[in-house]
Amino acid sequence: xxxxxxxxxxxxxxxxxxxxxxxxxxxxxxxxxxxxxxxxxxxxxxxxxxxxxxxxxxxxxxxxxxxxxxxxxxxxxxxxxxxxxxxxxxxxxxxxxxxxxxxxxxxxxxxxxxxxxxxxxxxxxxxxxxxxxxxxxxxxxxxxxxxxxxxxxxxxxxxxxxxxxxxxxxxxxxxxxxxxxxxxxxxxxxxxxxxxxxxxxxxxxxxxxxxxxxxxxxxxxxxxxxxxxxxxxxxxxxxxxxxxxxxxxxxxxxxxxxxxxxxxxxxxxxxxxxxxxxxxxxxxxxxxxxxxxxxxxxxxxxx
Amino acid sequence: xxxxxxxxxxxxxxxxxxxxxxxxxxxxxxxxxxxxxxxxxxxxxxxxxxxxxxxxxxxxxxxxxxxxxxxxxxxxxxxxxxxxxxxxxxxxxxxxxxxxxxxxxxxxxxxxxxxxxxxxxxxxxxxxxxxxxxxxxxxxxxxxxxxxxxxxxxxxxxxxxxxxxxxxxxxxxxxxxxxx
Numbered sequence: 001x002x003x004x005x006x007x008x009x010x011x012x013x014x015x016x017x018x019x020x021x022x023x024x025x026x027x028x029x030x031x032x033x034x035x036x037x038x039x040x041x042x043x044x045x046x047x048x049x050x051x052x053x054x055x056x057x058x059x060x061x062x063x064x065x066x067x068x069x070x071x072x073x074x075x076x077x078x079x080x081x082x083x084x085x086x087x088x089x090x091x092x093x094x095x096x097x098x099x100x101x102x103x104x105x106x107x108x109x110x111x112x113x114x115x116x117x118x119x120x121x122x123x124x125x126x127x128x129x130x131x132x133x134x135x136x137x138x139x140x141x142x143x144x145x146x147x148x149x150x151x152x153x154x155x156x157x158x159x160x161x162x163x164x165x166x167x168x169x170x171x172x173x174x175x176x177x178x179x180x181x182x183x184x185x186x187x188x189x190x191x192x193x194x195x196x197x198x199x200x201x202x203x204x205x206x207x208x209x210x211x212x213x214x215x216x217x218x219x220x221x222x223x224x225x226x227x228x229x230x231x232x233x234x235x236x237x238x239x240x241x242x243x244x245x246x247x248x249x250x251x252x253x254x255x256x257x258x259x260x261x262x263x264x265x266x267x268x269x270x271x272x273x274x275x276x277x278x279x280x281x282x283x284x285x286x287x288x289x290x291x292x293x294x295x296x297x298x299x300x301x302x303x
Numbered sequence: 304x305x306x307x308x309x310x311x312x313x314x315x316x317x318x319x320x321x322x323x324x325x326x327x328x329x330x331x332x333x334x335x336x337x338x339x340x341x342x343x344x345x346x347x348x349x350x351x352x353x354x355x356x357x358x359x360x361x362x363x364x365x366x367x368x369x370x371x372x373x374x375x376x377x378x379x380x381x382x383x384x385x386x387x388x389x390x391x392x393x394x395x396x397x398x399x400x401x402x403x404x405x406x407x408x409x410x411x412x413x414x415x416x417x418x419x420x421x422x423x424x425x426x427x428x429x430x431x432x433x434x435x436x437x438x439x440x441x442x443x444x445x446x447x448x449x450x451x452x453x454x455x456x457x458x459x460x461x462x463x464x465x466x467x468x469x470x471x472x473x474x475x476x477x478x479x480x481x482x483x
Contacts, residue, residue: 011390014349018383021357025379028361028372033422036370047365130366133321135331135433136419136426137368167368177368182427206427269328 048141049170056129056143108273111159121238122278123157124148128271129173138181138204139164142274145172153236155277161242161265162186162230163274174276178268179211179243180204187233188213188243190226190260198222199231202243202262209269211244213260218252228262235281306351308456313339313355317362332433332440334408336363338448340378341407342456344385345394345449356382369415370424377414381407397450404445408438 032044109125126144144150146169156163156176164184168175177184181204190198190213200216216222226246232239242265250259316335324331336359344352360375367374385407388394394403412434419426426433 010349014353014383014386017350017353018379021353021379022376025357025360025372025376029370029376029418029422032371033424036424044365044371047361047371130321131324132367133324133331133363134367134369134374134415135437136415136428138427139366139368141366175366175368180427181368182425204427206429 044168044175045146045170047170048168048173048175049145105273108159114159123275124150124278125273125275126174127273138178138184138206139167140176140178140271142174142176142276143172144276145170145174147171148276149278150174150276155237155241155279156274157241157277158266158271158274160267161244162237163266163268163271165236166276176274178204179264179266180206180209180268182206185234186237186243187231188228189231190216190220190222190228190246192229196220200257200260201234202228205261209263210247211262211264213246213262214257216252216258216260218254218256218258220258222246222249222251222258222260224249227265232281235284238277238279238281305456309339309343309351309355312452312456313359317359320363321366329436329440332436333444334411334437334441335444335448336360337378337381337407337411337441338404338445339452340382341385341400341404341445342449342452344382345389345400345403347386347389349383349386352382352386353379356380369419369426370422373415373418373422376418377411380414381411384410397446400449401442401446404442404449405438408441409434412437 035044124144126142126148128140129143130141132139142156150166150169152166152169154166156165162179164176164178164181166174167177179186179202184204186202188200188202189196190200198216198220200213202211202213204211213228224246228243228246230237230239230241230243244262244264244266246260247263248261252258313336316339319335320331323333340352340356340359343355346352356378357375360373360378361371364371364374385403388403394400412430416426416430416434
């Protein structure tokens, strides 16, 4: 009897709990949306700081499990051989893989160090510890945060090219929006800055893994295989960084821009180590000072 | 003890969701935490289903580029809708769970997308394509996962199995007695 009463109570109170939980989620959403708008990531950064040890652990587990299954695959191919030989072979392969992985990691890290000489900017190297768990966004979480000097909107690169920009920072982690995300964009040029007039902006195309270059005049010569560099006009990426290579062009006309698709040169699906450039864009003149018709004396007097 | 089992299953689902994408990207279309939420809601555990929905959603939102709380909202509401249906219609049949999982995926995806768009953070993935893949992945894998959860978590199912075997033994006994 007592049990049935409890069940009845639970059933009666369920809508109240539902409303309370939905309201709590709604408040969290509203705060996060407000932070997105004001470019402050205090709340989400805090949550990520709490979640970062779990993300690192998950990343380690997935790496280990993936390695285990890869090893199982290797065992399958040598199943017909002698058991002792198979074990020896597997051990050797494991050692070989470990040393190959270490060598590859060394190579990547060396490239990252060389990147500083190439770009001329200070940088912080970090590991990718998590990928976006939902299917809706293209972000990754890296193992460095504000304690390493990382701030919002800093560009993230690999030796191959640009990866994206920082969109949220916690003390020990940072969230990076990949350049393939539909909301990501960068000022770009086909060829070298100063040598080409094919200016435009690149924008992500979501899950296709490509980016699109827009607003390039149809009068400019563009062909497959051309390389794209950043111009620095977006106020996020410094000029002269590699974006990618043109893989498809629908030629435009005098009145219609080209439709250009680019494959990013950074291998975004296999990101392991990245570098955050400590780049601060040069300050832009305030709109009031830039407008030609503004009475400068008035503006100065008000200040 | 059931709460401990539920927490363990939820933790495994979240870890799977966070790590499988790194192994192979299409695996991220399988929403493991949603399967756990649906399972608990089908057990008619209102409080547990709502809490698990919120925790699962927030855990997936934290490392995501989306708004924090959108996943929590969608999974909590989905949990309640399934709980509400399960208290009025008998959904114990294994076959009925397939449309329930499909409906849960659709509702969860639609609510999540709605909030992200409404609050100025539209997802980069196209809605119809993403929900379709998610529907296929979650329903297919979720059907087997629910069956597994039945054998691991549910005490009701193990009790039912015990009674079934006892009934079978009792029936056999009666049959042999009739023969004699």
